[in-house]
Amino acid sequence: MMSLRTTRRRRVSLAAGIAAVGLALAGCGSSGGTGDGGAGASGADTLVAYTGQSGDYQINFNPYSPTKVGGLGTIYESLFFVTNVNTDDYVPLLGTEYAWNDDGTQLDVTLRDDVTWSDGEAFDADDVVFTFQLILDNPALNTGGFDGEVTAVDATHVSISFPEPAFVTGPEVLGKTFIVPEHIWNGIDPTADVVAEPVGTGPYVLSDFKPQAFTLSANEDYWDGAPAVRHIRFLSLSGNTAGADALAAGTIDWQTGPVPDIQNVSENYPGYEAITIPQNQMALLTCSNAELGCEGPQTDPAVREAIYYALDRDQLNALAFQGTASEMSPTFALLPTQEQYISADVDETTVPAKPDTAKVDDILTAAGYEKGADGIYAKEGVPLSLTVEVVTGWTDYITAIDTMGQQLKAVGIGLTASQSSWNEWTDKKGKGNYQLAIDSLGQGAASDPYYLYNNFFSSANTAPVGEVAPVNVARFSDPAVDDALAVLKSTDPADTAARQAQFDVIQAAVVDDMPYIPVLTGGTTSEYNAAKFTGWPTLDDLYAFPAIWASPDNAQIFKALQPTGE
Template identity: 40%
Template sequence: MKQRVSRTLRKAAAAVAVLASVVSMSACGANSATSNGNIVSVFPGTTGTINENFNPFSPTALAPTLGVIYETLYWYNLASESDPTPMLATDYEWNEDGSELVITTREGVTWQDGEPFSARDVAFTFNLIHDTPALNASGSACTAEVIDDNHVRLVFPTDTDDGEPFTGAYMQEGGILAGQAIVPEHLWKDIADPVSYTNSDPVGTGAFKLSKFTSQSYMLEAYDGYWNGAPKIDGVRYITLNDASAATSALLAGEVDWMSAYIANLDVFLESNKDIDYANTPRLTTVIMTCSNADMGCAGPQTDPAVRQAIYYAMDRDQLNRLAGGGYGEVASPTLLMSDRDGQWITDKDLVSAPQDANVEKAAEILDEAGWVMGDDGVREKDGEKLTMTIQTVAGWSDYILINDTLKQQLAKVGIELETTQTSWNEWNNNETTGNYQLSLDSIGLGVTDDPYYTYSPRLYSENTTEVGVTSSGQNYARYVNAEVDEAIENAAGTDDKEERKAYYAIVQERLIEDLPTSPSTSIR
């Protein structure tokens, strides 16, 4: 039995569009010829100091770690349903009851240090994850057995916690085939702490390898022994800049070939610069992430579901998209799914899209009923606590800064005081992973398949979060815990019947619109 799956990349930056591991604005024919050869210069949206981290298990690994240096078994197109492209694997097959998955690995692949790649590296990677729970962000439960140099068997436990019959581990397929980079056994077997390891000398199977690193830029050089043929360029240089304005200037000056950055009045800009082009792939939903759970250590008015609901209805998303997105976004869904690609999984037509216009009356009514009383200064309060919250974004992300500034004005109409703050990317990311924030402007990317399990399990399942102050290796940065959602996600993972899974996802979606741990703030980006 084979399943069709899709691959995901975590958002590298706030962008007009995101495309693979480099992004949308490009200067045609602007590759830089240097003493190192033909080099493509990339601004991935990073501002401030670059922290060296090429650990493919880390949620804060630098952008090219996955896909460019380290590779997965398969690659899947995020933009549409399509057949998988074999990478380090060429075939896979489930046994009859879905308890074992046999993977055929590609022959003739070498690691970037010249050592041969084999099925033993695949087995080592998944056994390392199994034996190191902090690395297991995908929830994979398998152990691995080497059959021979080109075949590995992944074995899944068949005992179920609730005593129900085992129905197969098919829902783990996407994370295994598309979501996990493979690491070399001969190097990683000697690493004492793979969780905190920053991997300053990464060795993958990808088309490019690290050649130089500084806190302001780093260089990847082509790996001539790449299994799919030598790259057509000699290298890629990743740089950090102060903000989107600096990125635009660098693009115009020919110092950047590809970049992810907000450009105001994009149509006018392109008309004046004929050698620059862009691609718009609206596959990220901009959201207000909330530290939502007081029981997990979150503090502030946003731990009240009524406050989160009021924010949801008080936003004028049409205005936000026109101001910050230039009108290039698509309508987002509160289900966190892509309504055009994933509409089949959205069972309630009222949840296909978030409200585009503000409903100030409904937001005010929600707050009134929850006991938040309007003060003389225009800010509500309850039990002596002001309805004041801080929202963070990254310094230099011009569009997100504009969103926050506009939100401040919009939410003030219902008595919510919003304080905006800008930080370095490193601090912003650390605040989310440790839960040291109230509100954070971020984006939700696609899961490793179009099945909602791969969107919901990482971000909403309680085992993928930690208490505030502890770094979370999962993506549930909202510290969201809901037993009903947990049960629905677990049940969805336990069946390969699409209609049954759809019913379980309907439960998740119902709870999402009530609890709103993450709230779409603008259209899909």
């Protein structure tokens, strides 16, 4: 491949589209990188984090792997920092400026000229072009299905052209494509290599790994200066209860998850504060599409609709989520920030708070179900009973399923939980080997419902049962929705009327088919050590999503924090 280091130009097709779904840290492996962290890194400038990881880490610092353990934003950087919790201007990272042409078919980016990789090699436009070519050459990495060309104009400028208007791709191309070094990755299989010794441009390097913990340490040659938080220690614990115990003992500085009496964290855990953000929409995911190989009663839309109306969401919020959850729209437009996008044709703009037993009976009876002597509906002699997959140690979700089980039994539907490790749970969802699973549908690259719809409802992001679906694990597929997404992709965001017409189409299908059964908008609560570090996001200054497992937002927070010396 020709290189700018030999003054030649090159063009590649843009296949960048790494969908932003809420990224969970899980697994890790051997030591690598440089730094002075070490296995015993501790002290006033060390932040100890618990991401919810239970069991041993298995090393994987490949930013394109679905089982990566971290590195997005900390080790590897994108061109800009883009978050979905605000609509602020993008924060320059490897890029300093960008501009679209008038019709959205060309995106020009200026790069920094003072950046080196953590192994000392210089960064330039070659690495950016190489990264997009890598994604193009490996379709499994191209979850967004983008179509364009990248030109390395010179060492600090790239130009991206598209065959049609592509404004909507901006957040993903600029903020969710993580640039890798050509001089190392030209010998790596990006679909299989775990990259045990990662090299990046970011503020941290991998300095130590053990199966129960790994440490990132400050990159002394970072282009923006080494961060004040010198070390980040990621621990593996046994679940939410262990996380709460560690918080009480003061042995962790940041976690995202439930703790007892979550409304009074500052009183119960001296020195700590909490913040709750309504960002991720909780749902019962269903393997919904029989045509793609899904099996079980959940493939019947009537069953999914019956479950939707059988839930007592007020009770769920009180018993499982300590009142931190909030209302949700069955359209999956995030409330309240995206309520302007909800179709006027949708009868119910928010999910019901209380069950409607009569409606459940009407729905199931019309679908051919009859209630047996045991009080459970059955069809052709087969009881209506389903299994929900959940990760061991996720106490809030486990409590939610137990509560749902009682609620559904009361209306004649059987529901049981199946607990497994995060890896097994992820594998079942990805390959479609499940009936129901409890999870959240995260927002996409920016605060706009297009990204969630494109991630979770596009046929391009699913696969037959047995094959791994990149994002759309419900196996939902609707040509009308696919067509609407295609129109949205090429529509100027300023043309709100044209965009709303497509949102109307998508939302009608989403509400009617309900492959993801809406529960509530999860109040994502993080507890953090405010006595040890300052600079945390607040509701008045929400510069990044403050969840420890949310990358690259967590990296933006690591860089902003200042140790107090306590």
